Amino acid sequence: MSDITSQSLTSLVNNIKEKKLSSEEVTKAFVDRSEKSKELNSYITEDFSNAIDKAKKFDEKPNFDLKLPGIPMAVKDLFCTKDIRTTAGSKILENFIPTYESTVTQNIWNEGGILLGKLNCDEFAMGSSNETSFYGNVQNPIDKGLVPGGSSGGSAAAVSGQLTPITIGTDTGGSIRQPASFTGTVGLKPTYGSCSRYGIVAFASSLDQAGPMSQNVEDCALLQEVISSYDEKDSTSIDFKRDQYSKDLTRDIKGKKIGIPKEYRVDGMPKEIEELWKKGIEYAKDCGAEIIDISLPNTSYALPTYYIVAPAEASSNLARYDGVKYGFRAKGENLIDMYEKTRSEGFGAEVQRRIMIGTYVLSSGYYDAYYLKAQKVRKLIKNDFDEAYKKVDAILTPSTPSSAFKIGEKKNDPVSMYLNDIFTVPVNLAGLPAISIPAGHDAAGYPLGLQIIGKAFREQEILNLAYAMEDKINFKNKINDWWIK
Amino acid sequence: MTKENSEYLIERYDNVYEVVIGLEVHAQVTSNSKLFSSSSTKFGAEPNTQVSLVDAAFPGMLPVINAFCVKQAIKTGIGLRAQINKKSVFDRKNYFYADLPQGYQISQFKYPIVGEGKVVLDMPNGQKEIGIERLHLEQDAGKSIHDIDPQNTLVDLNRSGVALMEIVSKPDLRSPDEVSAYIKKLRSIMRYLGTCDGNMQEGSLRADVNVSVRLKDSKELGTRCEIKNVNSIKFMQMAIDYEANRQVDLIEEGKSIDQETRLFDTKKNETRSMRSKEDAHDYRYFPDPDLLPLEVTDEFIENLKKDIPELPDDKKKRFIDEFKVSPYEATILVSDIDTAKYFEEVVAKMGKNKDIKLAVNWITGELFAVLNNKNLDISQSPISAKNLAKLVNLIKNETISGKIAKTIFELMMDGDKDPQIIVEEKGLKQESDPKALEALIDKIIDDNREKAIEYKNGKEKLFGFFVGQAMKASGGKANPQLINEILKKKL
Numbered sequence: 001m002s003d004i005t006s007q008s009l010t011s012l013v014n015n016i017k018e019k020k021l022s023s024e025e026v027t028k029a030f031v032d033r034s035e036k037s038k039e040l041n042s043y044i045t046e047d048f049s050n051a052i053d054k055a056k057k058f059d060e061k062p063n064f065d066l067k068l069p070g071i072p073m074a075v076k077d078l079f080c081t082k083d084i085r086t087t088a089g090s091k092i093l094e095n096f097i098p099t100y101e102s103t104v105t106q107n108i109w110n111e112g113g114i115l116l117g118k119l120n121c122d123e124f125a126m127g128s129s130n131e132t133s134f135y136g137n138v139q140n141p142i143d144k145g146l147v148p149g150g151s152s153g154g155s156a157a158a159v160s161g162q163l164t165p166i167t168i169g170t171d172t173g174g175s176i177r178q179p180a181s182f183t184g185t186v187g188l189k190p191t192y193g194s195c196s197r198y199g200i201v202a203f204a205s206s207l208d209q210a211g212p213m214s215q216n217v218e219d220c221a222l223l224q225e226v227i228s229s230y231d232e233k234d235s236t237s238i239d240f241k242r243d244q245y246s247k248d249l250t251r252d253i254k255g256k257k258i259g260i261p262k263e264y265r266v267d268g269m270p271k272e273i274e275e276l277w278k279k280g281i282e283y284a285k286d287c288g289a290e291i292i293d294i295s296l297p298n299t300s301y302a303l304p305t306y307y308i309v310a311p312a313e314a315s316s317n318l319a320r321y322d323g324v325k326y327g328f329r330a331k332g333e334n335l336i337d338m339y340e341k342t343r344s345e346g347f348g349a350e351v352q353r354r355i356m357i358g359t360y361v362l363s364s365g366y367y368d369a370y371y372l373k374a375q376k377v378r379k380l381i382k383n384d385f386d387e388a389y390k391k392v393d394a395i396l397t398p399s400t401p402s403s404a405f406k407i408g409e410k411k412n413d414p415v416s417m418y419l420n421d422i423f424t425v426p427v428n429l430a431g432l433p434a435i436s437i438p439a440g441h442d443a444a445g446y447p448l449g450l451q452i453i454g455k456a457f458r459e460q461e462i463l464n465l466a467y468a469m470e471d472k473i474n475f476k477n478k479i480n481d482w483w484i485k
Numbered sequence: 486m487t488k489e490n491s492e493y494l495i496e497r498y499d500n501v502y503e504v505v506i507g508l509e510v511h512a513q514v515t516s517n518s519k520l521f522s523s524s525s526t527k528f529g530a531e532p533n534t535q536v537s538l539v540d541a542a543f544p545g546m547l548p549v550i551n552a553f554c555v556k557q558a559i560k561t562g563i564g565l566r567a568q569i570n571k572k573s574v575f576d577r578k579n580y581f582y583a584d585l586p587q588g589y590q591i592s593q594f595k596y597p598i599v600g601e602g603k604v605v606l607d608m609p610n611g612q613k614e615i616g617i618e619r620l621h622l623e624q625d626a627g628k629s630i631h632d633i634d635p636q637n638t639l640v641d642l643n644r645s646g647v648a649l650m651e652i653v654s655k656p657d658l659r660s661p662d663e664v665s666a667y668i669k670k671l672r673s674i675m676r677y678l679g680t681c682d683g684n685m686q687e688g689s690l691r692a693d694v695n696v697s698v699r700l701k702d703s704k705e706l707g708t709r710c711e712i713k714n715v716n717s718i719k720f721m722q723m724a725i726d727y728e729a730n731r732q733v734d735l736i737e738e739g740k741s742i743d744q745e746t747r748l749f750d751t752k753k754n755e756t757r758s759m760r761s762k763e764d765a766h767d768y769r770y771f772p773d774p775d776l777l778p779l780e781v782t783d784e785f786i787e788n789l790k791k792d793i794p795e796l797p798d799d800k801k802k803r804f805i806d807e808f809k810v811s812p813y814e815a816t817i818l819v820s821d822i823d824t825a826k827y828f829e830e831v832v833a834k835m836g837k838n839k840d841i842k843l844a845v846n847w848i849t850g851e852l853f854a855v856l857n858n859k860n861l862d863i864s865q866s867p868i869s870a871k872n873l874a875k876l877v878n879l880i881k882n883e884t885i886s887g888k889i890a891k892t893i894f895e896l897m898m899d900g901d902k903d904p905q906i907i908v909e910e911k912g913l914k915q916e917s918d919p920k921a922l923e924a925l926i927d928k929i930i931d932d933n934r935e936k937a938i939e940y941k942n943g944k945e946k947l948f949g950f951f952v953g954q955a956m957k958a959s960g961g962k963a964n965p966q967l968i969n970e971i972l973k974k975k976l
Contacts (some may be wrong), residue, residue, distance in 0.1 A: 014604060080545045093544065102545060199545040205774035234547050235776050273611050276726070316577050319588020320542040324640070335583055354850035362579070371771060 004029035005162040009071065009219035010246075012165055016062075016069050021359025023062070023114070026165075027055035030072050030116060034163045039483040040139045042158040044077045045085045046117040054114045066112030067226050072267025076155045077118035078125055079105045079210070082198040084115065088201040089123040089133040089151075092321045092328045092346030102199025103234070104210045104227045111226045116164055121175055123348045124318065125175055125203040126351045127151050128420040131411050132350040140183055141479050142446055149179030149420075150205060155213050156183040160477060164216045165432075170200060172207045173306050173398075174424025177436035180213055181399035181449025184438040184477035185344075186220045186466070189215045191456045192431035193238030196231030202317040204310040205236075207428040217437065217467040221245040224459060243460040251468040254288035258393035258452075258465070262470055263299035264423060266401060272442045273398045279398055280450040280469070287410040287468040293391050296384040299426055301377045306425040307360050307418060308374035315358025320344065338392050353414065382430040394462055397423050399436040399449035423451060433459045437466045438475040445478050493660030495733045501701045502736075503691050504729040505709075506658035506694065510671060512650045513625070513680040513689040514557045520648035521548030523592065528687045531640035532630075540646040547775050550575075554648040555779065558598050558622050559682040559789050560649055564674045565617050567602025569786050572828070575776045578814065579769040582626040583639050592651075597621035598779065604654075604674070604958050605798055606666040607816045615654030615667055625649050644688075650681065650908055656695065656706065661722035666690065668718050669820065673797050677822045689714045696728045698736070708742040710751050711956070712756055713953060716936035724749040728756045761839035800825055808832065808841045817849055822846075823864040834874035839883040847877055851894055867898040876904040884908065885915050886965055888956075917964040922955070925963070927953045940976055948972065
């Protein structure tokens with residue numbers, strides 16, 4: 001059985017199509033391993049018996065034309081799933097069961113995917129270590145006591161720990177790429193507007209984007225192909241021609257120009273990150289790519305810009321959780337008292353912090369100095385990329401400024417926590433696609449990732465680059481199943 | 486063009502104050518579905534039966550603009566002779582309330598869809614132009630109901646997300662009468678356009694009224710108070726009257742006026758402070774990241790212009806030119822689109838030999854009286870335009886007298902009866918045969934010899950007596966003009 005869970009998505013699909021494995025066998029294998037992996041705390045809500053039932057149904061009447069024929073899959077608990085509790089990692093949605101399905105998950109079920117359960121994440125996707133979840137920390141399968149990153153920490157741990165063959169996360173400032181980097185997995189944040197936001201619990205609407213998380217680039221391409229669609233229910237969804245990402249995947253990247261932005265050499269960056277980046281450049285050269293030094297001059301403003309724009313939008317997006325219509329409600333003397341108690345008890349500290357920051361930067365008298373200025377800087381950051389892309393096809397950077405850290409290590413130091421996103425947030429601000437691939441280990445043996453940033457709507461290009469480099473890097477995750485007794 | 490209208494001034498000792506009024510009218514867009522969702526907007530449904538997941542702000546739900554509402558707003562802008570902004574932006578207006586599910590209202594703050602325009606008012610002393618500052622689209626909130634449950638406030642979200650146009654006037658209004666004329670004109674224009682039904686009882690049209698006072702001839706604006714959510718013209722007028730006097734009294738007492746939001750208590754006929762400027766909400770407006778800026782092309786606007794019907798001002802001009810009605814009559818006839826439609830149908834149905842003046846008199850006289858009594862709109866008139874035209878024609882071609890016409894009019898109301906048929910069935914045709922009438926009159930003179938002599942001797946008042954007798958003898962059917970002529974000859 002463990003043989004099944006260690007298989008890539010692509011080989012599972014092939015085995016099911018060739019009737020070497022049934023959906024039921026595959027589903028049961030992942031359910032079994034998930035059952036044995038409670039210590040990772042990857043799941044918030046399990047839906048195992050339903051999953052097995054659905055797998056049996058699939059096997060009775062299989063459709064092998066589907067892209068994910070009978071493939072079980074757990075998803076981040078930020079995606080609304082019909083009749084299955086959706087919490088966004090928050091107490092305030094502890095009892096919330098949607099009557100509707102997010103477009104992205106619906107796309108997966110339409111292609112034969114089967115829901116295993118809902119995966120842990122930072123509360124409302126606000127965090128970089130999965131420690132803000134109301135449902136507890138997630139353990140990184142790499143080592144006990146290590147954070148899996150965040151906010152898609154449960155998703156990253158589940159893929160890396162082989163509790164699900166593949167998964168989806170959401171990425172507002174790095175929430176797919178950073179945990180992928182921390183767990184030795186692949187994570188793609190697509191172009192803003194590629195995947196519908198309909199039915200995804202909103203954090204920061206102008207930055208949020210769903211994307212695939214996988215063991216390898218090929219799987220990532222296949223899932224991206226499934227989840228990306230134009231959706232009239234999301235006004236920011238973009239109607240562009242989507243490639244057959246998995247079919248068109250190629251390692252031939254000869255002559256592609258890859259930019260190396262000097263501004264990403266930040267002060268205090270660990271030597272091993274610097275080394276990793278250098279190695280990445282060599283791999284890219286080995287693949288036939290041309291390396292070009294570029295400048296993204298406004299990079300240093302990205303993090304402060306992000307921490308104005310994202311909380312501003314969040315403060316407004318989270319206003320709907322007021323105890324009136326659904327979710328958690330505290331008792332109060334009157335309406336205002338009920339609001340205050342519901343939101344004080346229902347939201348965790350980090351969410352409250354961001355609501356307060358967001359409320360502050362939008363308030364009259366401060367709006368121009370913060371929110372408006374941040375919007376202007378955001379435009380400058382986007383212009384930086386536009387300029388760079390006149391010279392290069394893609395940009396190569398480290399995914400994170402460090403490897404995974406210990407649970408509790410940064411919990412009470414929000415600024416140090418926010419610095420985790422330093423290489424990933426500019427991409428969200430510019431609405432670009434970027435992929436993180438595992439590229440090496442630090443001294444402790446913890447994985448490190450490289451990020452390839454592409455032009456808007458050119459997911460195929462960065463997938464190809466990642467596919468070629470993955471082959472040269474030949475990364476092997478060092479996971480010893482320490483949590484399985 | 487602008488003439489000083491009948492002035493509304495407040496006098497205290499030697500000081501004369503004028504009132505400066507600006508209106509923020511909230512007009513519900515006529516549309517089957519809401520501004521950002523496909524829920525129905527039908528009035529009067531069971532509570533919470535017209536609520537989508539978007540309207541109730543469920544997690545992950547996103548607004549999608551209703552293109553029809555955008556068209557309606559642009560059409561209204563064209564009707565207000567206003568600048569149409571090809572690019573506008575939806576913002577979030579953030580505040581907490583139980584009937585505001587999102588915790589914000591989607592509105593337009595910095596970049597409204599419609600800019601400056603104007604509305605022309607017909608006041609007794611001439612026309613007056615009122616400037617329009619802007620028109621923007623926004624969502625309505627739900628409704629909090631406090632009087633059903635003794636302990637709890639109940640919320641009905643049927644209205645949540647319904648499209649409103651907020652139409653902001655410049656502070657150009659100077660009296661309660663002008664406010665009344667302005668609201669009526671605005672409503673009239675929107676009803677012509679079909680963009681708002683203007684039904685104030687159902688809340689389709691409400692207004693926030695900004696009132697300030699200043700010494701007459703002063704150029705500076707005084708401190709204003711905003712009276713929130715007044716939903717009838719009468720209440721607006723009462724509220725302004727109360728508020729203006731309150732402000733003048735404060736000034737006269739040497740006190741200052743606080744800029745604040747006030748509520749009008751319709752029972753006590755007074756305005757009361759709701760919140761001061763210091764307590765004013767900080768709405769933290771910012772562009773809604775769920776919606777892209779709204780952009781429309783010149784072509785889109787031009788196509789809508791082709792759909793614009795003849796509006797009241799143009800119609801009035803045409804009625805005066807084409808039908809030779811007086812400006813006063815024209816104003817009445819065009820004020821409501823259904824009245825104008827009715828009138829034009831009557832005119833059309835009267836055919837070639839028509840008496841428009843007579844038709845106008847019947848519409849604005851008898852018909853309006855009936856509608857008023859029965860509290861009906863002209864669209865619900867018990868007498869169709871076609872049959873009223875017939876009735877007017879029967880008078881015009883002397884088939885019936887005006888007096889008989891009134892009797893027939895009463896009978897017509899029973900199932901919109903054809904007046905021609907009533908005339909025939911009841912034998913009410915006017916007697917216009919001179920020989921028959923002469924015989925009838927001869928008999929009357931014969932029977933009243935003494936009075937005839939008195940008349941001849943100069944008691945001219947008795948002429949009326951003979952007319953009356955003749956009409957009575959004919960059962961009211963005698964042609965009054967002929968009676969007059971024959972009597973004059975015979976007496």
